[in-house]
Amino acid sequence: MKSRYLLVPLLALTLAACGGVDPNSPQGQRQTIFKQMLKVSEDLGGMLRGRIPFNEQRFVSGVAELDQLTRTPWQHFPQAREEGEESRAKDDVWQRQARFQxxxxxxxxxxxxxxxxxxxxxxxxxxxxAPVQRVEDSCKACHEEFRAF
Structure with missing residues (x-):
């Protein structure tokens, strides 16, 4: 009976370790940053659209966090696509670096x-x-050109 109780967590851990992205890889690091950016921008937009109560202090700190986050994912795009990387980034990221930058x-x-x-x-x-919309538009512009959906 004890082995059954141990088997379930062991199976879950094994499945969690399969596949996925190494969080320390460039892809893993940029995915983490992009997820953080999405969470923060959703909260900001939610406050302006009435889904979340507007809180001035939270809005200001969220904007400061988003501003810092937007400066960091680009360093995690190596000069060439990593071999075997399955990414939502199109090959154009590496082929059209000037436009991506x-x-x-x-x-x-x-x-x-x-x-x-x-x-x-x-x-x-x-x-x-309007400034929040410009941020959202800049995200969308990059996704349309460089993200494979």
Whole structure:
């Protein structure tokens, strides 16, 4: 009977170890950052769209976090696609580096502009809608060109 109780967790651990992405690999690191960016931006958009109560302090700290996060995933795209990597990134990321970097800088600029928009206190959600939309648009532009859905 004891072996049955041990078998279930052991099986779960074995399945968890199969497949997946090494969290220390460049792909694993950029996926983690992109997931964090998504979570933060969803919260910000949720506050402006009424899904989450607007909290000025949380909004400002979220924008600061997003601004920092947007500067980090690009370093985890090696110069060439790693052999055997199954990624949602299209080969164009590596073949059209100049355009990819251009969109990365546009993303950074959009979050910096949003951060600047939070400097005027008290915050007015209606004044933040356009800068948040520009951040979302910059994400979408890169996804449309460089992400395989």
């Amino acid at each position: 251009e969109l990365a800088r546009a993303m950074e600029a959009s979050t910096a502009a949003l951060l600047a928009a939070t400097a005027t206190q008290p915050l007015k959600p209606e004044a933040l809608t």
